[in-house]
Amino acid sequence: MNARKGAVLARRPVAMIASALLITGISTGAATAAGAPEGKRDGKFCVVEVGKSVDGGLSPVKSQTCSNDPNSSAFTAAAAPDVLLMEWFWNAYNSPPNLTRIIVSAEEGPCDSSGYRLQPNLIWDNEISGFYTYSNCHRVTIYDGYNRDGDSQYWYDGTGDGPNVGYVGARMNDRTSSLWIRY
Numbered sequence: 001m002n003a004r005k006g007a008v009l010a011r012r013p014v015a016m017i018a019s020a021l022l023i024t025g026i027s028t029g030a031a032t033a034a035g036a037p038e039g040k041r042d043g044k045f046c047v048v049e050v051g052k053s054v055d056g057g058l059s060p061v062k063s064q065t066c067s068n069d070p071n072s073s074a075f076t077a078a079a080a081p082d083v084l085l086m087e088w089f090w091n092a093y094n095s096p097p098n099l100t101r102i103i104v105s106a107e108e109g110p111c112d113s114s115g116y117r118l119q120p121n122l123i124w125d126n127e128i129s130g131f132y133t134y135s136n137c138h139r140v141t142i143y144d145g146y147n148r149d150g151d152s153q154y155w156y157d158g159t160g161d162g163p164n165v166g167y168v169g170a171r172m173n174d175r176t177s178s179l180w181i182r183y
Helices: 003-021 073-079
Strands: 045-050 061-067 083-089 099-104 116-118 130-133 139-143 152-156 178-182
Touching: 045 073, 061 073, 083 178, 099 116
Parallel strands: 045 099
Antiparallel strands: 045 061, 083 099, 083 130, 116 178, 139 152, 139 178
16 A cells, blocks of 8 residues: 555545435545545535646546436436436446446547546545446546555456446456546
């Protein structure tokens, strides 16, 4: 475990208690001084809208909508006009269901060779057990460090929308701190 991660994990229970006391808020994708993502989640199903990364940096988080009901009007409205890029699963094969959908606005479009560089918020950091990709996101690399650093695993599927990895495997399960998805 690197020093940054150790510092983040040591603060994690306090951060989770503090975020539980907040009533509203969205993940901005901002980083703390130690490099860990900030953020919270109000519900087990989330839609996170991201933009294109600039100069190889993280893709900016434009909005986040969460709900305990995936059929709620707010949740379905948040995802309706956008391009679905990826779904993260808290549990292998999303069973029982608990997921975040990563979307982009239609103007940003599907995956291209630059792709999207993602950093899960504090709730999802080191909790991803599986994922599905869509919209030409044929290549996925997950990293156990922030900003595409540390141990990594790569998947490629040149057919269909991209890799559907219901379970990332024992080596990377609950170790994802950043991702790069691309064509």
